[in-house]
Amino acid sequence: MSDKISTYPGTSLSEKEIRDGKVLSIQDQMPGKFSWDTGIAIGKYLAGLKDGVIFGSYCATCRRTVVPPRTICEWCFQPMDRYIPLEDTGIVNTFSLCYVTWDVRRIKEPETPAVIEIDGASSLHGIMHKLGEVEPQEIKIGMRVKAVWKSAEMRQGAITDILYFKPHEGSH
Amino acid sequence: MSMRKVAVVGAGMTKFVRRALETGKELSWQASSMALQSCEMTMDDVEAVCLGTAPDAFDGVHMNGEYLSDGAGAWRKPYMRSYVGGGTGVFVPIQGWYHVASGLFDVVLVVAEEKMSSYYPHAQGAFLTIFDHTTERALKPNLLWIFALEMNRYMQTYGISKEDIAQVAVKNKRNAADHPSALLGDPNITVEDVLNSEVLAWPVNRLDVSPVSDGAVAIVLAAEHVAKRITDKPVWIEGVGWNLDTAYWTNRDLAYPRYVEYAARMAYDMAGIKEPRKQINIVEPYDPFDYKELHHMEGLLLADRGEAPQMVADGVTQRDGDMPVCPSGGLLGVGNPIAAAGLMKIAELFWQLRGEAGNRQVPGQPTRGLAQAWGDLMQVGTVVIMGR
């Protein structure tokens, strides 16, 4: 605030004032239900996940393999040249131990989100997923991991067809 | 390119609070009328209005720009809302700037508002909707994930500790103790307090994070001939820049914000700045989380990569240091009503460069400052350079 201004507006309200009805309120929701078309490239990605394969796509102009696949390379704005089946292994680019759910409930055992660079994609190209079958304190950046899939009959063409990524000793 | 000079001539803001009695319209009006009064102007002088507000889900109002328009003074005026996520608060003055620089308007009112308390029970739930609906949202991510993931990568890449980063939260919350509008100012907070606060998403603790808030900020922009008529202390907008990285945030380097660098280079070029570390006196980088201030200082080319924590440790970024950073108290201390928080940084530079910042005044009569914000899904940088 400028030192020329002595008062400034805005009135703080406590949760109690609302709960006790000292201040009126109404609750409402915006019920937004959607059906998003998967489109071309993400359709291929989901079809691949159903078959237990992670697909990327390759841009010959930029010599780059991206994941998830896309139809247009955002670097050169040219059509991608082809889909490429990638490995279901990779390395942990970064991770977190999260003690709060998306709707801000506290949890004792942390969720373990990570960015995983997928083998076969270009350097620093990965996807967001979760880690599992590992003590949270033992997760390290650079750790090699492998996808743990739902059984074939349970897979539906969704990112959740991969349950999580677990530590993996083998080289690719 | 022929562009007119544009000055900030007035500014106003509400308190930033967890939950405001006022509606978003009323907060917008309070900030707008205060900004106009500060330069003795009325709505008759205002030719167009620019408004910034973040996702509609927070205010719980679809078409929030239209909803807020009466409080922003937009009645029967050219009016437009801009939105680039968290970057909005520093983008909306850029939008206002080109309204005036282009010659279309002489006086423009710029307003930014957020009322996040309307999302109930907690605004974090709304952040789920920013992730890709098909490939990410099914994992039930929350906003903390992406900050925690980016912070961890930044720490690992440069060997930075949580202690190094916590110093930023301490500095900003202490600075905010001098800001009359601040929500979380604390003159006595320590690094231990930050490290001992609840772990939300390791490596992020509660006090590493800025608070969800309600608030509004407004500034008045004027063309040179008008600015010189109404004030002897105009603060000029010398450079603007904005830049967007790939929409695929898991397909790039998370340790370095290249898009912030590009936005900064655009602004430096426009302002004729060759040596930003010598020519910028005050910095207000975006600090929704404490590591982001460091990340952004590096992207702005004001610190070498991985070296920003050392500047903090050496006291360089204190209010009386060689390069004060977030003398306002930043989002960490003043609060984070998203779009309003970015415009708060512009208002801070306006007051600092006029020597009107009271207890927060940076010594040495600074002549040039930079404000920056960041947003969308970790991909947009917005930069404004101001000087007197």
Added chain:
Amino acid sequence: MTYLEREPAAPKAWQDEMQVTNRYTYGVAGERFFRAIKDESKILGTRCNNCEHTYVPASLFCERCLDHLDEWIDVGTTGEIVTFTHLYVDYDGSPLLEPETIAFIKFGDGGIIHRIESNESQQIEIGMSARAVFKSKTERAGSILDILHFELMTS
């Protein structure tokens, strides 16, 4: 240029919801406006004498000159029908069992959108007067639905 093609076996769509839940308070002017409805069965406006404009619902400020408004006016409970519509489908497109009539009823220089009492709704005409019918005080919660509907004043 050739483009990547669609995989015939691909799932066509991904379905989900956006769970946006809100709690709204009414603000400085709204609090007084809805308290007056709830506790006093009154509709209040605020007056800007610069712009000669009366805001209904009441506003804390004038959107034209941005002045603070502190002159509160009881605008009565009878207003004029500015326009109306008969609704035969619900908001989700399903047919309404009982058609509803919604009208914009002028108070001051603004007004209220509300339902018209169903028995008489077919007689509605633009320019008619309509009067607010309030719920019993014990049923009122401090919302626009504290007004049950408007009834037409057929003189």
